Amino acid sequence: MTEQAIEKQTESEKWEPKIIAFLCNWCSYAGADLAGVSRIQYPPNIRIVRVPCSGRINAYFIIKSLTDGWDGVVVSGCHPGDCHYISGNLVARRRFAILKELLEFFGIEPGRVNFMWASAAEGERFAVLIRKATEIVKKLGPNKKFEKKW
Amino acid sequence: MVMIVGLEEENKEIESNMRELARGLLKEKKVDVIIGYKKGTLPMMSQPIIIDKEEDVDKLLWNNTCYVNLAKYLVPRVAKFVDPEKGNLKVGVVAKGCVGRALIHLASENRINLDEITIIGIPCNGVINRQRIEMEIGEKEILEVTASGNNIVVKGKNFEKEFPFDEYMNELCKQCKIRSPPLVSKFPDLHVGACEEYASIVDEFDDIAEFEAKSPEEKWAYIQDALSVCTRCYACREACPMCYCNLCFVDQNKPIWFGKTTDMPDIIVYHLIRAMHMAGRCVACGACSLVCPMGIDLNFINRKLEKIVKQRFDFTSGLDPDTLPPMTDFKMEDAEEFMLEED
Numbered sequence: 001m002t003e004q005a006i007e008k009q010t011e012s013e014k015w016e017p018k019i020i021a022f023l024c025n026w027c028s029y030a031g032a033d034l035a036g037v038s039r040i041q042y043p044p045n046i047r048i049v050r051v052p053c054s055g056r057i058n059a060y061f062i063i064k065s066l067t068d069g070w071d072g073v074v075v076s077g078c079h080p081g082d083c084h085y086i087s088g089n090l091v092a093r094r095r096f097a098i099l100k101e102l103l104e105f106f107g108i109e110p111g112r113v114n115f116m117w118a119s120a121a122e123g124e125r126f127a128v129l130i131r132k133a134t135e136i137v138k139k140l141g142p143n144k145k146f147e148k149k150w
Numbered sequence: 151m152v153m154i155v156g157l158e159e160e161n162k163e164i165e166s167n168m169r170e171l172a173r174g175l176l177k178e179k180k181v182d183v184i185i186g187y188k189k190g191t192l193p194m195m196s197q198p199i200i201i202d203k204e205e206d207v208d209k210l211l212w213n214n215t216c217y218v219n220l221a222k223y224l225v226p227r228v229a230k231f232v233d234p235e236k237g238n239l240k241v242g243v244v245a246k247g248c249v250g251r252a253l254i255h256l257a258s259e260n261r262i263n264l265d266e267i268t269i270i271g272i273p274c275n276g277v278i279n280r281q282r283i284e285m286e287i288g289e290k291e292i293l294e295v296t297a298s299g300n301n302i303v304v305k306g307k308n309f310e311k312e313f314p315f316d317e318y319m320n321e322l323c324k325q326c327k328i329r330s331p332p333l334v335s336k337f338p339d340l341h342v343g344a345c346e347e348y349a350s351i352v353d354e355f356d357d358i359a360e361f362e363a364k365s366p367e368e369k370w371a372y373i374q375d376a377l378s379v380c381t382r383c384y385a386c387r388e389a390c391p392m393c394y395c396n397l398c399f400v401d402q403n404k405p406i407w408f409g410k411t412t413d414m415p416d417i418i419v420y421h422l423i424r425a426m427h428m429a430g431r432c433v434a435c436g437a438c439s440l441v442c443p444m445g446i447d448l449n450f451i452n453r454k455l456e457k458i459v460k461q462r463f464d465f466t467s468g469l470d471p472d473t474l475p476p477m478t479d480f481k482m483e484d485a486e487e488f489m490l491e492e493d
Contacts, residue, residue, distance in 0.1 A: 059423065059426045060399065060407050060408075060423065063408075063419055063422060063423065064407060064408065067408070067409075067415055067419055080482060080486075081482065087480060090480035090481070090482065090484070091480050093480070093484055093486060094462075094463070094476060094477060094479075094480055094484060095477070096488070097458075097462060097484070097485070097486075097488060098426065098429045098455075098458055098459075098462075098477075099426060100488045101454075101458050101488075102422060102425055102426060102429075102454070102455075102458075103422075104366070105362070105369065105451070105454050106369065106370070106373050106418065106422060107364075107366045107367065107368070107369030107370030107371070107372070107373055108366070108370070109366050110488075114490045115488065115489050115490060116489055116490040116491075117489065125492060128492050129490050129491075129492065132490060132492075132493075133490060145370065145415075146415040146418075146419075147415070148413050148414075148415055149413075149414075
């Protein structure tokens with residue numbers, strides 16, 4: 001192996017995915033906070049965007065994140081029935097179901113976009129799911145499908 | 151019942167009956183204007199026409215080139231039919247299955263009032279896939295198109311070619327299960343020919359099964375290949391009866407959501423979001439594919455949407471004006487097998 005190849009290999013091993021996480025203000029954001037306060041370790045790959053409710057999340061956000069080069073997207077909201085706005089997450093769930101199937105149909109790996117529920121009391125669950133999502137995205141590798149070629 | 155021998159005869163019979171019905175409606179002042187099809191300026195084309203006089207009724211036409219979805223002329227973005235003295239005009243629409251479905255779906259979204267609209271139902275037997283025939287003819291100019299038996303006969307200078315209609319039909323028409331407007335029983339005397347009542351639709355979605363079985367890489371390659379010719383002219387949007395937003399997301403410039411170039415990522419994003427917006431709303435008229443100047447076949451995306459909505463929410467668009475469309479509705483027990491869960 002040449003020196004360059006070794007350098008390349010170590011670089012790809014070093015590669016860490018960047019994941020954008022849309023967390024709802026009332027449950028998941030508080031859940032993430034609890035995970036932090038309880039000092040539960042979870043991968044530092046996620047960058048959190050706080051949104052009022054998972055129902056606020058438009059499919060634009062998710063697709064825009066992918067085109068802007070994020071390797072993965074995580075969307076998290078309150079458990080069904082616990083929504084602060086009564087039914088925001090139920091409306092969002094239908095949207096996510098269709099988006100996920102459509103992405104798969106277009107040949108974009110469905111694992112890039114992950115949806116989950118986590119309540120404000122579930123710091124541990126939040127950490128576990130983020131760990132899982134990070135692993136999935138890590139396996140998929142960098143998001144190159146939306147890269148513009150000049 | 152009269153035995154029908156071929157396309158031409160079938161269409162002629164529907165056409166003459168439709169004209170009679172239209173004439174009667176205009177005479178009795180049940181409608182003020184009728185939206186229908188007339189002969190196009192090119193062979194193998196038809197164009198929409200709005201008539202308000204009895205003597206114009208003979209301009210109305212019905213054949214297998216009538217692909218425009220006339221419901222588009224009634225959606226809010228287009229000017230309304232208003233008379234300065236009479237107020238809102240009563241409109242009659244010549245409706246094949248998908249036009250009827252579009253009208254009913256628009257009513258379920260509270261965009262139009264079905265009571266103000268008279269649906270002249272027509273059983274449709276499919277629309278010719280014009281682009282495919284043109285592609286096979288090539289550079290030669292088509293001068294005349296007729297039908298004989300079940301074949302489409304295309305004539306031009308020094309050539310004549312026959313195309314079997316069953317094969318050269320628009321892809322969505324091949325799968326069409328709703329050939330005449332639903333709600334026949336509501337308007338019993340307002341349809342021509344054999345219009346059926348549709349209670350529920352059984353669809354196996356065999357046509358897209360092959361594509362769905364491919365790996366993500368193969369799908370991505372296929373999608374890229376199919377959409378790479380897209381010039382972003384938005385003809386598909388303009389022809390669609392369901393695209394009635396005052397400001398489309400691609401025209402929005404505050405904020406600019408998605409790029410407006412014809413680079414591959416931008417094209418894919420446009421079609422992805424377009425599909426997202428069509429979920430549970432597409433009425434499978436195939437107008438988007440038939441108007442595409444680059445001949446892109448968007449039907450397979452529309453079929454997938456139909457499948458998702460049918461399987462997940464058991465909904466077929468445009469059958470019942472009182473059922474809420476799935477994307478404006480929700481249920482506590484919706485499937486959520488795609489959500490991330492702890493092991």
